[in-house]
Amino acid sequence: MLTLNNITKKYGKITAVDNLSLKIQEGQIFGFVGPNGAGKTTTLKIIATLLKQTSGNIYINDIEVSTNVKEVRSIIGYMPDFFGVYDNLKVDEYLEFYSDLAGIQYREAKSVISDLLDLVELNSKKNEYVDSLSRGMKQRLCLARSLVHNPKLLILDEPASGMDPRARVQMKRILRELGKMGKTILISSHILPELSELCTNIGIIEKGRMVESGTVDEIMKKSISSNNVRIKVLDSTQNAVKLLQEDSTITYVYGEDNKIEFSYQGDDKDMVKIIKRLVNNDIPVVSFSPMENNLEEIFMKVTKGEE
Amino acid sequence: MINPVLKKELRTRMRTWKTPIIISLYILLISGLFLFVFMNNFMSRGYHHGFRPGSLRDIYLAVAVIQMLLIIYIVPATTAGSISGERERSTFDLLIGTRLSSISIILGKLSSSLVLVILLLIVSIPIMSILLLFGGFSPQNIIVLFAFYIVNAIYFGSIGIFTSAFLKKTSTSTVVSYIIALFLVGGTLFFTIILRAYYFSRIVSGVITVQNPQSFYPIIMYFNPFSGISVILENQIDFNIFDDLISYGTQSNTLSPLYINIGVSLLVSCILLVLSAIRINPMIKIKNIFKRNKLKNTSKKV
Numbered sequence: 001m002l003t004l005n006n007i008t009k010k011y012g013k014i015t016a017v018d019n020l021s022l023k024i025q026e027g028q029i030f031g032f033v034g035p036n037g038a039g040k041t042t043t044l045k046i047i048a049t050l051l052k053q054t055s056g057n058i059y060i061n062d063i064e065v066s067t068n069v070k071e072v073r074s075i076i077g078y079m080p081d082f083f084g085v086y087d088n089l090k091v092d093e094y095l096e097f098y099s100d101l102a103g104i105q106y107r108e109a110k111s112v113i114s115d116l117l118d119l120v121e122l123n124s125k126k127n128e129y130v131d132s133l134s135r136g137m138k139q140r141l142c143l144a145r146s147l148v149h150n151p152k153l154l155i156l157d158e159p160a161s162g163m164d165p166r167a168r169v170q171m172k173r174i175l176r177e178l179g180k181m182g183k184t185i186l187i188s189s190h191i192l193p194e195l196s197e198l199c200t201n202i203g204i205i206e207k208g209r210m211v212e213s214g215t216v217d218e219i220m221k222k223s224i225s226s227n228n229v230r231i232k233v234l235d236s237t238q239n240a241v242k243l244l245q246e247d248s249t250i251t252y253v254y255g256e257d258n259k260i261e262f263s264y265q266g267d268d269k270d271m272v273k274i275i276k277r278l279v280n281n282d283i284p285v286v287s288f289s290p291m292e293n294n295l296e297e298i299f300m301k302v303t304k305g306e307e
Numbered sequence: 308m309i310n311p312v313l314k315k316e317l318r319t320r321m322r323t324w325k326t327p328i329i330i331s332l333y334i335l336l337i338s339g340l341f342l343f344v345f346m347n348n349f350m351s352r353g354y355h356h357g358f359r360p361g362s363l364r365d366i367y368l369a370v371a372v373i374q375m376l377l378i379i380y381i382v383p384a385t386t387a388g389s390i391s392g393e394r395e396r397s398t399f400d401l402l403i404g405t406r407l408s409s410i411s412i413i414l415g416k417l418s419s420s421l422v423l424v425i426l427l428l429i430v431s432i433p434i435m436s437i438l439l440l441f442g443g444f445s446p447q448n449i450i451v452l453f454a455f456y457i458v459n460a461i462y463f464g465s466i467g468i469f470t471s472a473f474l475k476k477t478s479t480s481t482v483v484s485y486i487i488a489l490f491l492v493g494g495t496l497f498f499t500i501i502l503r504a505y506y507f508s509r510i511v512s513g514v515i516t517v518q519n520p521q522s523f524y525p526i527i528m529y530f531n532p533f534s535g536i537s538v539i540l541e542n543q544i545d546f547n548i549f550d551d552l553i554s555y556g557t558q559s560n561t562l563s564p565l566y567i568n569i570g571v572s573l574l575v576s577c578i579l580l581v582l583s584a585i586r587i588n589p590m591i592k593i594k595n596i597f598k599r600n601k602l603k604n605t606s607k608k609v
Contacts, residue, residue, distance in 0.1 A: 050404050050589050069590050073406050084397035086315070088322040100311030101405035145401070 001026040001153060001184045002047065007056035009042050009208075016042040017053070018208035024186060024201070026152075029179050031199035032188035033299055039208035040188040041081060044157045047186070048078035060153060074102070077146035081158040081188075085130040085138060091117070092126040094141065095148060102149035109148075116144040120174055136167030143174065154178065156187040160194070172198060192299055204299060228291035229271065231260050234284035243281055247274060261291065311407065312415025317422060326423070333377060333427050337370060341434050344369050363442030364544050370438075371452055372548065374431065375459065375536055379492060381427070382420055382460050383484040386467025388477035389416040390587060395477060403587060410584040413472075417464050417580065424460040428453050448543050455539055458569050459532045463488055465576035465583075472583035495531040502527075524564070530575070535568035 002024040009017040017039040024030045034040050045051040049069050058065040065072050099109035117123040120140040160168045189195050203213040241255040244262050249270050252263040320326050348362035393399040438444050466487050470480040502525050509515045528534045537548045585591050
C-alpha cells in the first residue's frame with residue numbers, strides 16, 4: 001500500500017528525515033512513534049504531498065507520489081497534528097466544503113456527510129458553528145473531513161493530542177471501526193499504550209531515522225532480551241532478594257514490602273528452577289506472575305531521548 | 308460546478324458584519340458625493356443657479372473617479388489575507404492537500420473579491436441611473452466604466468493575492484499591497500511628471516529636437532489605472548483628468564492608452580496569479596525552477 005524508499009528531507013543544513021525506508025501493507029494500522037523533533041510530522045507531510053522530499057521515492061498503491069500528486073490525493077486522507085477551522089461555517093457546511101474540494105457531487109455528498117457525522121458521533125452538532133465545538137469534537141470533525149472522499153490510506157498525525165480521556169477513548173473506538181472497514185492507517189502518537197493496543201505494526205523513529213519497525217510482538221521480542229517477573233511473598237523479603245541475587249541467570253532484582261521484581265535470562269524451565277529454589281529455601285511464595293513488557297519501556301530503551 | 312473556494316468564501320463573508328458595513332459605507336460615500344456635487348451646483352448663487360442637466364457631467368466625473376479610488380482601496384484589503392489568512396488560521400495545509408489545483412484555489416480567492424466589487428457596482432446602479440435619466444449618458448457609457456472597474460479589480464486583487472502568497476502575515480501583506488497600489492496610482496504619476504519635466508528641459512535647452520513635444524508618454528504610465536479611466540472619461544464627457552499634465556502620445560487612435568493599460572493590467576495580473584499558484588504549491592519550488600533552467604542552460608553549453 002505504502003512504500004518509502006530512502007526518504008531524506010533537508011532544511012538547509014538540518015536533516016529532518018534521514019534515509020528513511022518503510023513499508024505498510026494494505027489493512028495495517030501502523031503506529032509511528034518517536035520523540036519530539038524526530039521527524040514524524042515531516043515524514044507524514046511528505047507522504048501527504050504537503051512537502052517535497054530532498055531525495056528518495058514514495059509509492060502509494062504503486063503510484064509514484066511526487067509525479068502523480070492529484071491521483072495520490074484522491075486515495076489519501078490526512079489529518080494534521082494542529083489545524084484550524086473556519087469561522088462562520090457550520091459543521092455540515094464544513095464537511096460540504098471539503099467534499100466540494102474533493103469533487104463529490106452535491107447529492108452524494110449529503111449522504112456521505114450524514115454517514116461520517118454518524119461515525120464520528122457529531123450528527124447532533126451538524127447545525128452548530130465549527131468554532132463553537134470542543135477540542136475533541138474538532139478533532140473528530142477533522143477526522144471526518146479526512147474521510148469525505150473515502151480514502152484508502154489514512155495519515156493521522158497525533159489525532160488524540162490535547163484530548164481528555166473520554167474523547168481519547170471515543171477516538172480510539174472510531175479508529176478501530178475504520179480499521180475494521182479495511183482502511184490502511186498510518187498514525188503517529190505519543191500515547192504509547194494506546195498505540196500498542198490499536199496498531200498491528202509499529203515503527204520507532206529517532207533523529208529522522210527508523211530505529212525499529214515490525215509487528216508489535218516482534219518489537220517486544222526484539223527489544224526485550226530478558227523476562228520480567230513479579231512475586232509476592234508472605235515474609236522474608238530480604239532473604240528472597242539475597243537468594244535471587246546469587247542466581248547467575250538473574251540480571252536485576254528489586255524488593256520492597258512483600259513484593260519482589262526481577263529479570264532473568266532464559267526460558268520457562270529456568271523460571272521453574274528459580275521458583276523451586278525459593279520454595280526449597282523456605283521462602284513463603286504467595287504468588288508469581290510475568291510482567292508484560294510495554295511499548296513505553298521499549299521506546300525508552302530503543303530511543304536515546306536526545307533532541 | 309461553482310469553484311468550492313468561491314462558494315465557501317461567499318458563505319463565510321456574507322455572514323460577517325464586515326461585508327454589509329463595506330457595502331453601506333460605499334453607498335453612503337457615493338451618494339454623499341453625488342449629493343455634495345449636486346447641491347453645490349443646484350444651490351450655487353451664481354447667475355445660472357438652479358438645476359442644470361449639464362452639471363450632471365461633474366457628478367459623473369466625480370462618481371467615476373471616486374468609485375475607481377474606492378475599488379483600489381477595498382480590493383487589496385479583501386485579497387491581502389486570502390492566503391496568509393489561511394496560514395494564520397492553520398487551515399492552509401487542509402486546503403492545499405486537496406484535489407483542487409493551486410491555480411483554482413487562487414482563482415477562487417480572486418473571484419470572491421470580484422463578487423464583492425460586482426456587488427458594490429450593482430448597489431451603485433440607482434445613483435448611476437439618475438445620471439442615465441437626466442445627464443444624457445447612455446447605458447453603454449456605464450457598462451464600459453463598470454467593465455474597466457472589473458479589470459482593475461482583477462489587477463489590484465492579483466496584487467493582494469500575490470503579496471498574501473509570498474508573505475506570511477496578513478498585516479505585512481496588506482501594507483505591502485497598499486504600498487504597491489499607491490505606487491501604481493501616485494508613484495507612476497509622480498515619475499511621469501518628473502520624466503516629462505526632464506524631457507521638456509532637454510527640448511528647451513536644445514539637447515534634443517522633436518517635431519511633436521506632446522508625444523511624450525512614458526511606459527510606466529500604462530501601469531497606472533488612471534491612464535485608462537482618463538481616456539474613457541475623455542471620450543465620454545470630453546474631460547481630461549490629467550489636463551495638460553500628460554498627453555496621449557503619438558497614438559493615432561486616442562483609445563490606444565486605454566487598450567494598452569487594459570492589456571498591461573491583465574498581463575501583470577496573469578503573471579502574479581501564476582506566480583502565486585506556484586508559490587502555494589508544496590510540490591513546486593520557484594527556486595528549483597530557476598535551478599532547473601540554469602542546469603538545462605549549462606548542460607546545453609556543455
